[in-house]
Amino acid sequence: GGGGMGGAGMGGSAAPSFGSDIAGFGGVGMSQPQSSYTMKKSSGAGKGMKLGKKKASLLDSFKQDTAIPELESPKAAAAAPRAPVDPVSIDIEEKISCTMQSDGTLEGMDVQGSMSLVVHAEESSCIRVLAELGDNPGIQFKTHPNIDKALFNKSSTLGLKDPNRPFPTGSALGVLKWRISPKDESMMPVQISCWPSVSGAETYVNLEYEVREGMSLENLQITIPLPGPPQVNSCEFGDYQVDSRNGCLHWQIELVDDDNRSGSMEFVLSNADPDGIYPIELMFSSRDTFANLEVAGISRTADGQPVRYAATKSLVADSYIVEG
Known part of the structure; x- marks a missing residue:
């Protein structure tokens, strides 16, 4: 997880060491509930879905090695891997x-x-x-x-x-x-800016992502904790799911490239603590190392x-x- 981010472990002395095995994917493949959520497609989805040759998800090529859970069909995960x-x-x-930080500042x-x-x-x-x-x-x-x-x-x-x-x-x-x-913010694969503003009993949350120039991200998922049920006013690219069982909002974009390098979402919460939308967690993969x-x-x-x-x-x- 998130350990090892402190300043002490960042120097040249912290040389990488070889473990006995090759580690798996960590956070990728986060399980999702099979029910208790609603799913909406944004009107701008087509713009960000011009996949062409890129559509083959990088994760697909690793499933046989890393046992990433299949969300759609449990049977598929049990299928015998193809011989190389x-x-x-x-x-x-x-x-x-x-x-x-919430304004995108690198920590x-x-x-x-x-x-x-x-x-x-x-x-x-x-x-x-x-x-x-x-x-x-x-x-x-x-x-x-x-x-x-x-x-x-x-x-x-x-x-x-x-x-x-x-x-x-x-x-x-x-x-x-x-x-x-x-240490340079321009090296971040993706930056998030989140601006909650309170108006009376309502909290308006504007969330924007921006992906680094020259990078493409696949299967970007932004998970926002929800202190209450949201009303989503706009979602520029991709799909979103309100996961009521786990109390969070999943914003998913299959491919982020030059067509949708930055995008935004706005939702409204009623009688909610604006700080209740943190920490926001991102998952993605990229072919750009x-x-x-x-x-x-x-x-x-x-x-x-x-x-x-x-x-x-x-x-x-x-x-x-x-x-x-």
């Missing part, structure tokens, strides 16, 4: 924790990234991964203890210290980690022959909070 087509798969994943941001590798075919287990590193100011990459650090520093190539040793088959191995704690890192290719250690692979890349909100 490629001999090797690589997952580049970043998790972001962020807290901001703390921490991004932890990892590259993990799974070998699916034993004949492709003695390999090297060529990474393509762009400009990465403020990011220090740390290799797994079994990875040849000198080789990586020299040529951005990830290979085992013993070139004759195979990577384990069928289980994820973290080969690279990194961490960055940006902080680290400028790609997989350029994979080759067999013995003869340098190329090995087919599949690569995925994601930034996921682990704890993304607006405090009152």
Whole structure:
């Protein structure tokens, strides 16, 4: 969760460490009640739904590995995962924790990234991964203890210290980690501004999101606690759900890109404490990571022959909070 956002843990001394397993998605896939909510579609939904090729949700590609609950059909989650087509798969994943004030002012941001590798075919287990590193100011990459650090520093190539040793088959191995704690508000993937104003017995809440230029977010969900039943006056993009069982309002936008980089919602509460709408929680994923890192290719250690692979890349909100 939201731990580790204090100033003490932000320095270079807090180097990322390798756990025994690759962590899952944290906050993503938050369960929702099957009843007790109403759902409305905004008139502007079409504008933000021009998905085209982007429609394939990033989360879909991870469901078989991370057991994200299926909201629509419990049976689908139990379906056997498809056998991987490629001999090797690589997952580049970043998790972001962020807290901001109600006007969008950044309080703390921490991004932890990892590259993990799974070998699916034993004949492709003695390999090297060529990474393509762009400009990465403020990011220090740390290799797994079994990875040849000198080789990586020299040529951005990830290979085992013993070139004759195979990577384990069928289980994820973290080969690279990194961490960055940006202090600049312009680096925030999405900023929220929330302006409650009281007029007599009514509280008008104006909520606006703004996504960083050059970034696209998928499955953005903004969850606002409700001190009382709301009357939603406007919702510029996406859908909203009033979840009466859990006392909150979910604002969901399937894709945020250049067509709907910023958007707003207004709702009214009667006889309610304006501070009761905090903390607001955000969930989202993105294919745009902080680290400028790609997989350029994979080759067999013995003869340098190329090995087919599949690569995925994601930034996921682990704890993304607006405090009152």
